[in-house]
Amino acid sequence: MNSSFRRYVIHTVTLLVALIFLAKLFFLQVLDEEYKLEAEGNAMRKIIEHPDRGLIKDRAGKLVVANMPVHDIYIIPKDFVIEDTTRFCALFNISKKELIAKYQKIRKSKDYSYYSPMLFIKHLPESQYLKIADKLDEFSGLEARVRTLRQYPHQSLANALGYVSEIDEVMLKRDTTQYYKQGDLIGRAGIESSYEQELRGTRGIKHVMVNARHIIKDRFEGGKHDIDSEVGDSLTASIDLALQQFGEKLMSNKMGSIVAIEPSSGEILAMVSAPSYDPNSLIGSEKEFTQEYFKLASNRLKPLYNRPVMAFYPPGSIFKLVQALIGLEEGVIDSVDTRIPCIQDVVKCHGHASPLGLKGSIQHSCNPFYLKVFNRIIIQDKSKDYYEDTKIGLARWHSYVTKFGFGHKLGSDLLEEKAGNMPSVAYYNKRFKGRKWKFGNIYSLSIGQGEMGVTPLQMANLAAIIANRGYYYIPHIIKDINGTGALPKFKEKQETGIKKEYFNLVVDAMADVVRAGTARKAQVANVVVCGKTGTAQNPHGEDHSVFIAFAPKENPKIAIAVYVENACWGGSWAAPIAGLMIEQYLKGNITDPNRQKLIEQISQKDFIGIKEIKLKKLEEEVQKSANKANSTPKANTQTEQIVSSNKKGNE
Numbered sequence: 001m002n003s004s005f006r007r008y009v010i011h012t013v014t015l016l017v018a019l020i021f022l023a024k025l026f027f028l029q030v031l032d033e034e035y036k037l038e039a040e041g042n043a044m045r046k047i048i049e050h051p052d053r054g055l056i057k058d059r060a061g062k063l064v065v066a067n068m069p070v071h072d073i074y075i076i077p078k079d080f081v082i083e084d085t086t087r088f089c090a091l092f093n094i095s096k097k098e099l100i101a102k103y104q105k106i107r108k109s110k111d112y113s114y115y116s117p118m119l120f121i122k123h124l125p126e127s128q129y130l131k132i133a134d135k136l137d138e139f140s141g142l143e144a145r146v147r148t149l150r151q152y153p154h155q156s157l158a159n160a161l162g163y164v165s166e167i168d169e170v171m172l173k174r175d176t177t178q179y180y181k182q183g184d185l186i187g188r189a190g191i192e193s194s195y196e197q198e199l200r201g202t203r204g205i206k207h208v209m210v211n212a213r214h215i216i217k218d219r220f221e222g223g224k225h226d227i228d229s230e231v232g233d234s235l236t237a238s239i240d241l242a243l244q245q246f247g248e249k250l251m252s253n254k255m256g257s258i259v260a261i262e263p264s265s266g267e268i269l270a271m272v273s274a275p276s277y278d279p280n281s282l283i284g285s286e287k288e289f290t291q292e293y294f295k296l297a298s299n300r301l302k303p304l305y306n307r308p309v310m311a312f313y314p315p316g317s318i319f320k321l322v323q324a325l326i327g328l329e330e331g332v333i334d335s336v337d338t339r340i341p342c343i344q345d346v347v348k349c350h351g352h353a354s355p356l357g358l359k360g361s362i363q364h365s366c367n368p369f370y371l372k373v374f375n376r377i378i379i380q381d382k383s384k385d386y387y388e389d390t391k392i393g394l395a396r397w398h399s400y401v402t403k404f405g406f407g408h409k410l411g412s413d414l415l416e417e418k419a420g421n422m423p424s425v426a427y428y429n430k431r432f433k434g435r436k437w438k439f440g441n442i443y444s445l446s447i448g449q450g451e452m453g454v455t456p457l458q459m460a461n462l463a464a465i466i467a468n469r470g471y472y473y474i475p476h477i478i479k480d481i482n483g484t485g486a487l488p489k490f491k492e493k494q495e496t497g498i499k500k501e502y503f504n505l506v507v508d509a510m511a512d513v514v515r516a517g518t519a520r521k522a523q524v525a526n527v528v529v530c531g532k533t534g535t536a537q538n539p540h541g542e543d544h545s546v547f548i549a550f551a552p553k554e555n556p557k558i559a560i561a562v563y564v565e566n567a568c569w570g571g572s573w574a575a576p577i578a579g580l581m582i583e584q585y586l587k588g589n590i591t592d593p594n595r596q597k598l599i600e601q602i603s604q605k606d607f608i609g610i611k612e613i614k615l616k617k618l619e620e621e622v623q624k625s626a627n628k629a630n631s632t633p634k635a636n637t638q639t640e641q642i643v644s645s646n647k648k649g650n651e
Contacts, residue, residue: 053185066152071124071144071147073142076141077112077115088139102121155278158276163190163282164188187200207219233481236480240585244272247577247581259561261475263558267475307563332377332380342368364518378439395425404496411489412476413478422453459563467556469504473492473494514529531575535568546562562574562581576598580602583595
């Protein structure tokens with residue numbers, strides 16, 4: 001190869017390389033917008049726009065959850081300089097110690113960037129921000145951004161609504177979608193948690209031009225690279241706010257719950273958890289939220305505890321309705337010929353005529369009647385082995401009660417919902433550890449006691465099942481999502497498999513319970529109320545007052561369950577509360593002076609105070625005994641356990 005040809009090859013290769021570089025440079029500088037953005041990064045900044053969470057209204061359109069604007073203050077570490085620390089701290093109402101702690105926290109953050117804005121002070125209220133807005137440019141490297149926090153106009157429905165707080169490290173690790181970032185807000189309980197994806201919306205990105213002091217001057221290239229944020233979906237709750245507030249008033253100074261359901265749809269009309277709290281107390285700065293949350297979480301009355309879906313109790317005499325329906329379906333009793341004497345050798349009862357038929361047994365809540373019915377359901381001589389026959393009968397009984405929504409979660413739209421407990425063959429096999437067991441070990445289930453536990457939501461659903469004469473829709477608290485209706489599963493009919501005519505017999509008996517039985521205090525003028533009282537045993541103190549009902553008898557509009565802890569007889573407190581709730585919902589108001597007086601009597605009755613006094617006396621007695629006996633550290637531990645057990649009550 002001669003020298004001239006070699007020079008030709010070198011020049012050609014050099015020219016080709018130069019052309020490639022020029023083409024690439026032209027693409028990056030002229031055609032590629034992403035490179036342009038990066039090239040001008042010293043003057044352009046990406047701002048994440050947090051969308052407003054969706055609003056929540058009640059069934060009548062009243063706003064129950066709104067948004068209010070707050071301001072976050074960011075710093076750009078490269079430019080952040082404070083020449084007057086005292087003035088800076090006074091401006092933002094923080095101490096020098098807090099200032100240093102905040103800055104150190106930013107420096108240790110895994111997302112720390114020397115050049116990018118880092119969140120410094122969160123959630124300044126609008127009123128406070130307006131006082132300092134024109135002073136921010138006195139400090140280098142500061143930037144303010146607006147976002148919204150929750151606001152609750154009516155201070156009601158706190159436990160069902162839930163709350164919103166900053167996402168923590170554990171939740172960030174569980175976020176497989178990688179949607180959330182540190183500092184984001186997320187629903188942590190109730191509706192806010194159940195409908196988080198619908199409520200949160202979609203974050204946006206805004207590109208802005210900033211000057212040397214990082215003050216925003218203009219949109220970058222007219223905003224053509226921006227992505228708009230999308231507001232979260234609006235939700236319509238099935239709650240009747242007026243009924244909810246009325247129920248909260250009736251449950252003042254009490255522990256327990258009220259759940260009211262529209263039988264024809266499964267929509268929850270009211271969900272009262274008592275005691276509760278003002279939902280507005282869990283908004284504000286991170287410091288304010290932490291302080292208030294700790295105060296609520298450490299309160300031994302458990303105001304954060306959503307009793308309607310989380311607490312479970314023995315259903316007591318109310319469960320006799322289920323036993324009657326199963327007995328009729330199994331053919332072990334009938335409405336005409338079955339009459340059972342009130343023989344109290346195994347379970348006690350109260351004074352009434354004897355023997356009783358089906359209607360009379362419900363009207364007067366006869367315990368021995370249902371002991372016998374349960375025995376007939378369980379022991380049907382399907383096996384010659386008595387122990388095996390008990391298991392066969394209990395398994396069949398258990399398959400019935402699960403169709404009533406017991407022993408498992410109903411599937412409502414409240415994630416905190418608990419399953420309760422409905423003992424099965426497997427349950428007793430495990431409990432007796434391989435030893436044989438028989439009817440004599442489980443007979444307390446006949447009257448809704450023993451190992452049986454149900455939630456107030458499940459009991460209200462039972463009232464809805466009987467109101468519908470045999471079926472229910474899964475109870476739910478959101479009836480519409482942005483105009484699309486409720487979730488599909490809430491429109492599916494759930495059947496119990498028991499004939500409608502048997503429900504009609506029970507409905508007639510429940511009407512007699514209110515008309516002339518144990519629930520006369522639930523009567524409502526010109527309305528036929530059908531109900532059943534119960535007294536749920538409580539090993540830690542006074543029994544619980546329980547009542548379920550629905551009304552009117554024909555074409556029912558409301559089904560309800562009321563639990564008042566430590567209030568004893570169901571007919572004394574739970575029944576009149578339910579009667580007033582039914583009247584308020586069906587009639588819209590209560591004007592009768594005598595009924596108004598009853599409202600005040602009930603709302604002023606203080607069962608919490610009574611419980612606290614008894615608990616204090618118990619603690620004093622335990623302490624006196626411990627002191628007298630010169631208790632050892634082990635004894636002190638036992639004493640603490642006794643007191644702790646009594647504090648927990650039936651939760």
